[in-house]
Amino acid sequence: MKDYGVIVKITDEITDSVQICIAGLGESGTTGAAYFFANRWKELEKKFGKADFGCVIEVSNLYDPSAKMVDSVS
Numbered sequence: 834m835k836d837y838g839v840i841v842k843i844t845d846e847i848t849d850s851v852q853i854c855i856a857g858l859g860e861s862g863t864t865g866a867a868y869f870f871a872n873r874w875k876e877l878e879k880k881f882g883k884a885d886f887g888c889v890i891e892v893s894n895l896y897d898p899s900a901k902m903v904d905s906v907s
Contacts, residue, residue, distance in 0.1 A: 834894040835859075837903075838866025840877070841887045857890075865892025869900040881907050 836859025843852050855870055857863030869890050870877070877886070888905035 836862040836865060836892045836894055838862040838869075838890040838892065838900075839887060840866055840870050840890060842877075842881070843885050844883075857892075859892075859894070861892045861894050861897065862890075865897045865900040866890040868892075868897035869902070873900075876902075880905070 836857060838855065838857030841854040843854070844850070845852070853870070855863065855866045857866050877888070880886075884907045886905060886907040888902050890900050891903045893899035
């Protein structure tokens with residue numbers, strides 16, 4: 834079984850602050866997306882740089898280390 838999560842980065846142009854949203858569907862969606870962000874943030878930085886982005890994370894049920902990016906937009 835697979836669960837899904839999202840990671841979204843938004844920059845406020847007025848204050849130049851960055852906000853990150855991590856959410857998920859299913860039992861492991863949120864924890865898998867958080868795991869991906871915490872352990873593979875350099876991959877996100879390399880792919881998107883300073884740009885705002887959103888990405889979909891797929892996670893095998895109850896196994897956060899299986900998290901992988903399956904789609905993204907910037």
